[in-house]
Amino acid sequence: MSDLPPEKTNMELSSSSSMPGSSSSLHHSYSRKQKSLGLLCTNFLALYNRHGIETIGLDDASSKLGVERRRIYDIVNVLESVGVLTRRAKNQYTWKGFAAIPAALKELQEEGAKDTFHRFYVNENVKGSDDEDDEEESSSQPLSTSQTDTSKPSLPDSSKIDNRREKSLGLLTQNFIKLFICSQATIISLDEAAKLLLGDAHNTSIMRTKVRRLYDIANVLSSMNLIEKTHTLDSRKPAFKWLGYNGEPTFTLSSDLMMQAESKKRVFGTDLSNVSVKRSKTHDSATERSLKMKHHAIAESSYNRIFDAHESRHGSRGYEFGPFAPATGTYPTAPLEDSSKRAFDVENLVSDYRPSYQNQVLKDLFGHYMDAWKSWIAMQQCWSLMILVGYMYKDVVPGREYLHGQAEKYDDMVEFLDKVAKTVDTPEERNLLSIAYKNLIAGRRASLKRTRSIEKKETKKGNTNNVSIIKDHRVKIESEIAKICDRVFNLIDSHLLPSASTADSKVFYLKMKGDYHRYLSDSKTGAEKIKAVKRTLEVYKSAQAIALNDLPSTNTLISTKAALKTAKAVSAITEMHGVREESYEETALIMSLILDRITLWTDELKWS
DNA sequence: AATTCCCGCCATGGC
DNA sequence: GCCATGGCGGGAATT
Numbered sequence: 001m002s003d004l005p006p007e008k009t010n011m012e013l014s015s016s017s018s019m020p021g022s023s024s025s026l027h028h029s030y031s032r033k034q035k036s037l038g039l040l041c042t043n044f045l046a047l048y049n050r051h052g053i054e055t056i057g058l059d060d061a062s063s064k065l066g067v068e069r070r071r072i073y074d075i076v077n078v079l080e081s082v083g084v085l086t087r088r089a090k091n092q093y094t095w096k097g098f099a100a101i102p103a104a105l106k107e108l109q110e111e112g113a114k115d116t117f118h119r120f121y122v123n124e125n126v127k128g129s130d131d132e133d134d135e136e137e138s139s140s141q142p143l144s145t146s147q148t149d150t151s152k153p154s155l156p157d158s159s160k161i162d163n164r165r166e167k168s169l170g171l172l173t174q175n176f177i178k179l180f181i182c183s184q185a186t187i188i189s190l191d192e193a194a195k196l197l198l199g200d201a202h203n204t205s206i207m208r209t210k211v212r213r214l215y216d217i218a219n220v221l222s223s224m225n226l227i228e229k230t231h232t233l234d235s236r237k238p239a240f241k242w243l244g245y246n247g248e249p250t251f252t253l254s255s256d257l258m259m260q261a262e263s264k265k266r267v268f269g270t271d272l273s274n275v276s277v278k279r280s281k282t283h284d285s286a287t288e289r290s291l292k293m294k295h296h297a298i299a300e301s302s303y304n305r306i307f308d309a310h311e312s313r314h315g316s317r318g319y320e321f322g323p324f325a326p327a328t329g330t331y332p333t334a335p336l337e338d339s340s341k342r343a344f345d346v347e348n349l350v351s352d353y354r355p356s357y358q359n360q361v362l363k364d365l366f367g368h369y370m371d372a373w374k375s376w377i378a379m380q381q382c383w384s385l386m387i388l389v390g391y392m393y394k395d396v397v398p399g400r401e402y403l404h405g406q407a408e409k410y411d412d413m414v415e416f417l418d419k420v421a422k423t424v425d426t427p428e429e430r431n432l433l434s435i436a437y438k439n440l441i442a443g444r445r446a447s448l449k450r451t452r453s454i455e456k457k458e459t460k461k462g463n464t465n466n467v468s469i470i471k472d473h474r475v476k477i478e479s480e481i482a483k484i485c486d487r488v489f490n491l492i493d494s495h496l497l498p499s500a501s502t503a504d505s506k507v508f509y510l511k512m513k514g515d516y517h518r519y520l521s522d523s524k525t526g527a528e529k530i531k532a533v534k535r536t537l538e539v540y541k542s543a544q545a546i547a548l549n550d551l552p553s554t555n556t557l558i559s560t561k562a563a564l565k566t567a568k569a570v571s572a573i574t575e576m577h578g579v580r581e582e583s584y585e586e587t588a589l590i591m592s593l594i595l596d597r598i599t600l601w602t603d604e605l606k607w608s
Numbered sequence: 609a610a611t612t613c614c615c616g617c618c619a620t621g622g623c
Numbered sequence: 624g625c626c627a628t629g630g631c632g633g634g635a636a637t638t
Contacts, residue, residue: 032636035614058627070616073629090622090627169629190612209631215613238611 038219040067041075045224048095056085056093074169078220081173098224101245105181112178172210173217180227180242189232189239190214418491430505434512441484441519448477448523478523485520489513503546510543 033039043065048056062072076093079085083104086094179193180186194210218240221227227240455470492509500506514536521532 032612032614037613068616069627070629071614073627077629205632211611212613212632213630215611219613 035067036219037071037074037216038223040065040071041079041220041223044072044075049098054095055088056095058091058093074216075220077169078173078217081170082177082221082224082226084224098245101226105177105245108174108178109181112182169213169217172213173221176214176217177221177226181244187230187232187239187241189237190218192239418487430508434508437484437488437512437516441481441516444477444481444484445519445522448474448481451477481523482520485516488516507543507547510539510546514539514543 044061047061047064058069058072058076061076062069065072076085080087080093081104083100084096084098086096088094176193179188179196190211191207193214194207218227218229222229222240226243226245228243230239230241231237232239451470451474455467455474458466458470492513496509497506500509517532517536517539521529521536524532
C-alpha cells in the first residue's frame with residue numbers, strides 16, 4: 001500500500017483556538033486534498049444526509065461549506081443523476097436520500113441495456129414507470145456506432161453534435177455508471193471510460209476534457225462509496241471499481257472549510273466554551289407552547305454536559321485532529337514492555353490505520369447545531385440533541401479516544417437516552433430514538449470491524465506486542481457493544497414495548513430489538529454467537545408475525561436487508577459448526593416469508 | 609513526466 | 624440588463 005513518501009509528517013493545525021480576529025491567512029498551504037471535490041461532497045452529504053432535511057438551498061450549501069457556488073453545482077449535478085437529489089426550483093433542491101439510489105440504478109441499467117442496440121427505432125412510448133416526471137432522456141441519435149468495441153457489450157455513446165446542453169456531468173455521470181452496471185466489467189480506468197463514452201476520435205483535447213470531468217465525477221461517486229479507486233489488475237494503471245449501493249455509508253463531518261464561512265456570520269465557531277446556558281432560553285416563543293417541561297430540562301442539562309466534555313477535552317490536550325497524512329507504516333518493531341513505550345506504539349498504530357480525513361471537528365458540528373438550536377422548539381431540541389450526542393460518540397476511532405480514558409463518557413450518553421426514551425410515544429420520536437441509538441452503536445461496530453482487521457494483520461505480521469494491545473482494545477469495544485445492546489433490550493422490554501399501543505409501534509420496537517440482537521451477534525464468536533443469532537431470528541420472527549397479522553402491507557417495517565443478513569448469518573454459522581438443527585428450517589421459513597412479501601416492500605426503504 | 613483535478617472565466621438560458 | 628447555471632480548459636499540485 002503506502003510506501004515511504006517523504007511527506008511532511010506534521011502540519012499546522014491551528015484550529016483549536018481561533019481568534020475572532022479575521023482570517024490571518026497563515027500559510028494555507030493546505031494540501032490540495034482538503035479542497036477536493038470528493039471531500040467537499042462528503043461534507044455535503046454529512047450536512048444534509050440527516051433528519052428533517054427536505055430542501056436544500058444552494059446558497060445555504062455554499063456558505064455552510066464555504067465554497068463557491070460553482071462547486072456546489074458540480075456536486076449537485078452528479079448527485080441528482082443518481083437520484084439522491086432532485087431539482088425543485090431555482091436554487092432549490094429536494095433531498096431524496098440514499099434510499100433513492102437503488103431505484104435510480106435500476107433504471108439506468110435498463111436504460112443502458114436498451115441503448116446497446118435499439119437505436120434505430122424511435123420506439124419508446126415512455127413512462128411505463130412511475131417515478132415522477134423524469135424525462136429528457138430521448139437523445140435520439142442515428143445509430144452508427146457498432147464497429148469494433150473490443151469487448152463487452154458496452155454502452156451507447158453520447159455522440160458529438162447533440163443539441164441539448166445535456167451534454168455533461170449529469171448525463172456523463174449516468175453513462176459512466178452504465179458502463180459499470182451494464183457490463184460485467186467491474187474495473188474501469190478513466191481513459192478507457194472516456195474513450196468508450198465518446199466513442200470516436202481520440203481527439204486529444206476532447207479526451208482530455210472528458211477525462212477531467214470523469215475525475216470530477218469519480219471523486220463524488222467514490223465519496224458516496226459507489227465506486228472505489230484501485231488499479232487495473234494487469235497493469236498498475238489507476239482505475240475505478242464499482243462497488244454498488246451497499247447501504248448508506250456513514251458520513252463524518254470533517255470539514256475545515258466550514259467554519260471559515262461560518263465565522264463570518266455566526267460567532268459560534270469561534271469560542272464555544274464560552275457559550276453558556278443563558279442563551280438556551282432565547283428561542284422565540286411563537287411555536288413554543290405546551291411542551292413538556294421535563295424534556296426541556298433534560299435537554300438543557302445534557303447540553304451543559306456536552307459542553308463540559310468538549311471543553312475539558314479541549315483544555316487538557318488539544319484533541320489532536322490528527323494529521324491527515326497517512327503517516328506511512330513504520331512503527332517501531334522493537335518490542336519494549338515499558339508502558340510508555342507501549343502507548344507510543346499504539347499512537348503510531350492508530351495513525352497508521354486512521355483513514356484519511358476521517359477525524360471530525362466537533363466544533364463544526366456544534367456550530368451547525370447551535371445555529372439550528374435557536375429555532376427549534378423544545379421537544380425537537382431534546383430529540384435532536386440525542387442525535388447529536390449520538391454523532392459525537394459515533395466517530396470514535398480505535399485507539400486514541402479509549403486510551404485517553406474517554407470511554408466512560410458514553411455511559412452518560414446512554415443514561416441520558418434512557419431517560420428521554422421513556423417518554424416516547426409518537427412515530428417520529430420512535431424514529432429519532434432509533435437513530436440516536438444507531439449512531440451510538442454504529443461507531444462501535446465500525447471500530448470493531450477496523451480493529452479486527454488490524455488485529456488480523458498484525459497477527460500475521462507477528463507483532464505480538466501490538467496484538468495484545470489491540471486485543472485489549474477490541475475486548476473493550478465488544479463489551480461496550482454488549483452494554484449498549486443490553487440497554488436497548490432493557491428499554492424496549494420494560495418500557496417501550498409494554499406501553500406500545502399500536503401494532504405499528506410494536507413491530508417497530510421488535511424490529512429494533514432484533515437489529516440489536518443482530519449487532520450483538522456480530523460482536524460475538526463461537527457458541528455465544530450462535531445463541532445471539534438465534535435470538536435475533538426469534539425476535540425478527542415475532543415482529544414479522546405481528547406485522548403480517550396486524551399491519552397493512554404498507555407499514556411493514558421489517559427491513560428485508562436486515563432479515564436477509566440474519567438468514568445468511570445463520571446458515572453460515574450452522575454450516576461452519578456442523579450444527580445441523582432446525583436452524584435451517586427457521587432460515588427457510590424467514591426467507592419464504594420475506595420473499596412472500598418482498599414485492600410489497602420494494603419501494604419503501606424509508607427506514608433504512 | 610504523467611496524472612489528477614481546482615479554479616474560475618465566460619457562454620448560456622432564463623427572466 | 625441581471626442572475627442562476629454549468630461547459631470547459633489552463634495550469635498548478637501530486638504522484
